[in-house]
Amino acid sequence: MKKISFTLNGEHRHVYVAPSDMLLEVLRYKMGVKSPKCGCDTGDCGACTVILDGRAVRSCLIFAIEVDGQEVLTLEGISQDGLTPLQKVLVERNAFQCGYCAPGMILSATGLISEIPHPSEHEIKEAIAGNLCRCTGYQPVIDAIKEVTKKH
Ligand code: FES
Numbered sequence: 001m002k003k004i005s006f007t008l009n010g011e012h013r014h015v016y017v018a019p020s021d022m023l024l025e026v027l028r029y030k031m032g033v034k035s036p037k038c039g040c041d042t043g044d045c046g047a048c049t050v051i052l053d054g055r056a057v058r059s060c061l062i063f064a065i066e067v068d069g070q071e072v073l074t075l076e077g078i079s080q081d082g083l084t085p086l087q088k089v090l091v092e093r094n095a096f097q098c099g100y101c102a103p104g105m106i107l108s109a110t111g112l113i114s115e116i117p118h119p120s121e122h123e124i125k126e127a128i129a130g131n132l133c134r135c136t137g138y139q140p141v142i143d144a145i146k147e148v149t150k151k152h
């Protein structure tokens with residue numbers, strides 16, 4: 001086991017990990033962070049998405065040991081001061097049903113908005129293309145992202 005240290009949702013944390021531990025399992029089972037979900041464990045569904053040093057990544061594909069010294073943000077971190085404007089609009093539009101995909105979808109969108117404050121529809125679709133939803137479809141999510149990023 002190796003001790004790694006990183007910033008998790010604004011707090012400096014450390015944890016002991018095996019070289020084969022993936023970030024997703026460490027977050028969920030060693031650090032009690034439950035918003036990243038396991039949908040496939042193969043990088044295909046996006047349910048495990050977190051933001052690593054400003055970029056949306058799939059935590060089931062990242063070795064925990066790789067995040068030593070980096071900054072990880074999960075849904076818990078972006079909601080610390082209440083719902084974000086994007087989350088509020090998603091709720092207003094009933095954009096999710098079961099919600100399993102929601103944390104990953106929201107983090108992919110959050111990563112997009114921090115990189116491109118006013119994305120085109122094409123850029124929005126690209127950003128969430130790796131986040132699978134089997135309930136509501138994608139249009140309410142796309143519309144919500146458009147609403148919060150439109151130029152006034
Ligand atoms: S659990 Fe990571 S992409 Fe599906």
Ligand code: FES
Pocket residue numbers: 095096097098099100101102132133134135136
């Ligand atoms: S709301 Fe159920 S998978 Fe997206």
